[in-house]
Amino acid sequence: MTRVLLTGFAPFDGEAVNPSWQAVRAAAAEPPAGVEAFAVELPCVYGASFAVLRAAIEDTRPEIVVCAGQAGGRPDITVERVAINVDDARIPDAAGAEPIDEPVVPGGPAAYFSTLPVKACVAAVRAAGLPASVSQTAGTFVCNHVFYGLAHLIATELPGIRGGFVHVPYAPEQVTGRSQPSLPVAEAARALREIVATAARTRTDLRAAGGATH
Template identity: 70%
Template sequence: MSGSTPRVLLTGFEPFDGESVNPSWQAAEAVAAAPPAGLDVTAVRLPCVFGESLTALRAAVAETRPGLVVCLGQAGGRPGVTVERVAINVDDARIPDNAGAQPIDVPVVPGGPAAYFSTLPVKRCVAAMRKAGVPTALSNTAGTFVCNHVAYGLAHLLATELPDARGGFVHVPWAPDQVPDGSAPSLPVETVAQGVRALLLAAVPAREDLRVTEGATH
């Protein structure tokens, strides 16, 4: 990474689907306000809109010139923070985005590869968060909504224009106030932020991943 202090761009999303908050943005803000020692972290909120989210991401990358980009998104129902291994080249929206768009079977990047693997050391990131006491797992699907749209768009940007930078996507669970009746899993935003800090400290210096089992049978 260029410069004496590694630059990290951390993004989260605005609320969507009728929610009043989005814990991905809350966690990104918290990490930027109290970043890990030795890292220069900038947080940027992305619109939950196909196309516009990638325009905003590209502008943030151009402005901050980071060596590492980590995009966060909400995955309601998941019990822990999940590091995404792969992003696929398709938008297939079960619900409309915040601008009312609902693309079906549309490529994120026409003519782009079918998928990209994250350039984060994903298993090392999972291990670091677990060591920090944060529930976490490796995920093999980022869905087909705006989160995957951004995950794929980021990967394509890095692969085609920014070969010296690395990045990937991480999903976070609902915050407790989003499920006050306890009917679904949730994590406090500060717990998520603690995990993200551990992830960044693991990801910034490491290009080699751990060779450990994190696979799934289904």
């Protein structure tokens, strides 16, 4: 059995729900064959979110960590390629913090690449009939904060773990009355199961186009 830790976020910015946590919880409840999955909810707070993640890693001792977050406005499942060492908040986090141009880890590298097979994960989600793409940015809010913190932890302390980040669209109930793309939580959970299964069996990523022009 491959031990996998899945994380999602609590609601933020006035939303009643966060589809990342809803999808993670559902995916972990029915994991792919050969996977033992654990689900943990992270607060949408700089600093505290990574502290909860680190404690969850210590508690569950996973081989793979897949963190998920909400990307309102994106139409598909986006598997993140890179985390950058900057916190730059356009809106306050759930504790009211708004860091501007601060490093996630002082003195850390400018960026880390995901250690998940990003393109293979995208291909698996698409093969399951769901929309997915490679993302070149996880933003500079708490999602990127957690992604960079995880990558730095893997690079400096836990090289035996592989991990990365996935963004999911709004849930349908979040976009009632406004023109924004959405994806049912059950479908987002199905995509996460495909990503987990692919990460568990894949060490060498696909060599396939997944770039962007802007």
